[in-house]
Amino acid sequence: MPIEIVRNDITKMRVDAIVNAANESLLGGGGVDGAIHRAAGPQLLEECRSLHGCKTGDAKITKGYDLPCKYVIHTVGPIWTDGLHGEEKLLRSCYQKSLQLAQEHGCTSIAFPLISSGVYGYPKDQALRVATDTIRDFLIRNTDDTDMLVYIVVFDKTSFKISGKLYAGIAEYIDDNYAFEHSDRRHRRIAQLESSRVFEDTLADCMCAPKEIGSLEEALGMIDESFASMVLRKIDEKGMTDPECYKKANLDRKLFSKLRKDNNYRPKKQTALALAIALELSLEETKELLMKAGYALSHSDKGDIIVEYFILNNMYNIFDKSDDFEGEI
Ligand code: APR
Numbered sequence: 039m040p041i042e043i044v045r046n047d048i049t050k051m052r053v054d055a056i057v058n059a060a061n062e063s064l065l066g067g068g069g070v071d072g073a074i075h076r077a078a079g080p081q082l083l084e085e086c087r088s089l090h091g092c093k094t095g096d097a098k099i100t101k102g103y104d105l106p107c108k109y110v111i112h113t114v115g116p117i118w119t120d121g122l123h124g125e126e127k128l129l130r131s132c133y134q135k136s137l138q139l140a141q142e143h144g145c146t147s148i149a150f151p152l153i154s155s156g157v158y159g160y161p162k163d164q165a166l167r168v169a170t171d172t173i174r175d176f177l178i179r180n181t182d183d184t185d186m187l188v189y190i191v192v193f194d195k196t197s198f199k200i201s202g203k204l205y206a207g208i209a210e211y212i213d214d215n216y217a218f219e220h221s222d223r224r225h226r227r228i229a230q231l232e233s234s235r236v237f238e239d240t241l242a243d244c245m246c247a248p249k250e251i252g253s254l255e256e257a258l259g260m261i262d263e264s265f266a267s268m269v270l271r272k273i274d275e276k277g278m279t280d281p282e283c284y285k286k287a288n289l290d291r292k293l294f295s296k297l298r299k300d301n302n303y304r305p306k307k308q309t310a311l312a313l314a315i316a317l318e319l320s321l322e323e324t325k326e327l328l329m330k331a332g333y334a335l336s337h338s339d340k341g342d343i344i345v346e347y348f349i350l351n352n353m354y355n356i357f358d359k360s361d362d363f364e365g366e367i
Pocket of ligand 1 (some may be wrong): 151
């Protein structure tokens with residue numbers, strides 16, 4: 039996947055470049071800055087001295103020295119005051135400038151900390167949203183052949199809060215739709231029937247000629263349409279390019295070329311769901327696409343119910359809702 043959020047110590051990451059959340063002096067400090075300088079050794083500070091500082095929002099590159107990476111890209115994030123002093127624009131610039139430097143130096147893998155989200159006080163959930171948005175936009179814009187793997191390295195146990203309305207919405211939707219709280223044998227049997235019923239319903243949905251199909255022949259034609267053909271048809275209908283689609287789905291190019299080449303390509307369920315969300319399909323179209331890959335959204339799977347909730351509410355980018363999104367990473 040082009041963007042991965044991992045929990046790790048960034049000084050341990052074996053990538054081409056790691057990014058340092060520095061200050062304008064570039065002469066070291068606490069937090070991740072201190073950790074990187076300690077792990078890289080004194081030569082890093084020596085080279086930093088020769089750079090004569092770095093402006094907030096800008097980035098400069100040095101070697102990695104004793105670190106397991108070739109380069110360190112030093113960027114200076116904004117100090118959070120209230121979000122009304124251009125903090126987001128400066129934070130975006132940190133990621134953009136760092137990615138540009140990484141690209142100019144031929145890096146194919148880079149690891150970012152959550153810039154400004156420590157001492158500089160940027161709220162972590164907003165910092166994550168800005169990071170994922172900016173990185174994804176950069177990767178989509180740069181559709182050249184070199185696939186860059188980007189890690190967002192979260193160090194401390196960070197939880198992101200859900201805003202009341204979304205939490206209440208999801209909780210209520212799960213209550214209304216979640217088939218069973220605990221699956222014992224009987225429940226598992228019913229759950230199987232339930233998901234096969236869902237499957238039959240889905241099949242029935244598709245067979246009942248959704249509104250945009252005029253005749254039964256066309257409906258049957260749609261059923262014969264393979265998973266791959268439906269994805270490619272939807273890309274055309276949405277006026278997207280392949281890279282825009284697979285990068286928005288956070289899939290890598292190699293996986294997508296399999297779909298392009300093999301009309302009988304069979305994805306994993308989460309790949310099929312990622313493509314449905316990237317293509318911003320309706321719930322009916324999502325069920326149809328899943329069915330072509332042999333899956334169904336099941337009401338005995340909370341994850342499926344949450345995906346259903348997001349699609350029904352036209353929320354096609356979970357990261358955009360990170361200020362509304364709860365998870366522990
Ligand atoms: N690996 C990955 N992430 C880390 C590590 C580490 N070893 N250590 C800290 N972090 C995380 C923090 O948990 C935080 O989420 O990096 C994020 C950024 O925190 P800071 O390092 O405090 O950086 P920032 O908020 O941008 O403040 C920069 O702090 O250290 C000084 O010299 C630095 O003055 C500058 C200021």
